[in-house]
């Protein structure tokens with residue numbers, strides 16, 4: 001039988017696999033390492049080693065995909081405190097993605113305990129064990145987040161991992177971030193790989209203070225940050241460098257908007273472009289020249 005799945009595993013530099021989405025024109029993870037990205041940009045950035053000291057930890061995985069951010073979080077928490085009770089929600093539009101992600105050899109990078117979690121989540125959209133209650137909500141995250149808000153879910157850590165703003169602007173708007181921030185506990189942290197000024201300003205408009213995810217030992221020459229962390233008080237977050245702060249004063253910082261949480265991507269992009277054309281803010285190209293960014 002030919003394999004009819006559109007999800008063909010692609011090897012990344014750390015030996016773990018990712019998928020490529022033809023619909024969004026993008027890979028699901030950094031080519032430098034899917035597994036490494038999940039640990040560095042999500043589990044570490046949300047300070048899960050510290051949170052794992054608690055008896056219970058609440059997690060929200062926005063854009064669950066292959067489940068790598070969930071997997072890295074569980075590995076991190078249970079390495080510190082094997083008795084920590086985790087309550088987790090994942091939001092994902094396409095249930096075929098987690099299903100394809102449990103085929104060999106993709107799971108091999110995770111511990112046997114976490115492999116079982118990923119399998120259960122993919123096959124039944126739920127996983128209940130003595131130390132975990134996890135639910136995968138399948139649908140547009142702009143809708144599913146609303147049910148979490150209504151039930152008062154409060155996450156200690158939110159992994160925010162949509163495709164990039166140009167490809168999937170509907171999940172980077174002020175309105176969506178506002179709903180996601182309602183699901184963040186007062187001392188919680190939200191982490192995303194994006195360092196885009198439009199993303200950072202939308203997070204600020206949603207009431208979050210922001211910090212940067214500092215570069216690790218290996219990074220590409222043009223990179224200045226690995227992403228963004230949000231929290232309500234901003235304390236203990238690595239501060240933005242002056243160059244990053246000035247980025248927020250340029251036209252690149254005009255955020256995406258989706259007033260009814262239902263507009264198609266093209267409408268959101270068009271609205272954003274119109275706002276940029278009319279803006280009196282400094283152009284992003286002059287900011288780039290000033291900071292010698294190619």
Ligand SMILES: C[S@@+](CC[C@H](N)C(=O)[O-])C[C@H]1O[C@@H](n2cnc3c(N)ncnc32)[C@H](O)[C@@H]1O
Nearest residue numbers: 063064065066067068069092093140141161163
């Ligand atoms: C960059 S990938 C996420 C990778 C994932 N965190 C992982 O570790 O494998 C983006 C994911 O967002 C999902 N997605 C796209 N649009 C969505 C939407 N409106 N609501 C929820 N999920 C969406 C895609 O199906 C894809 O799985």
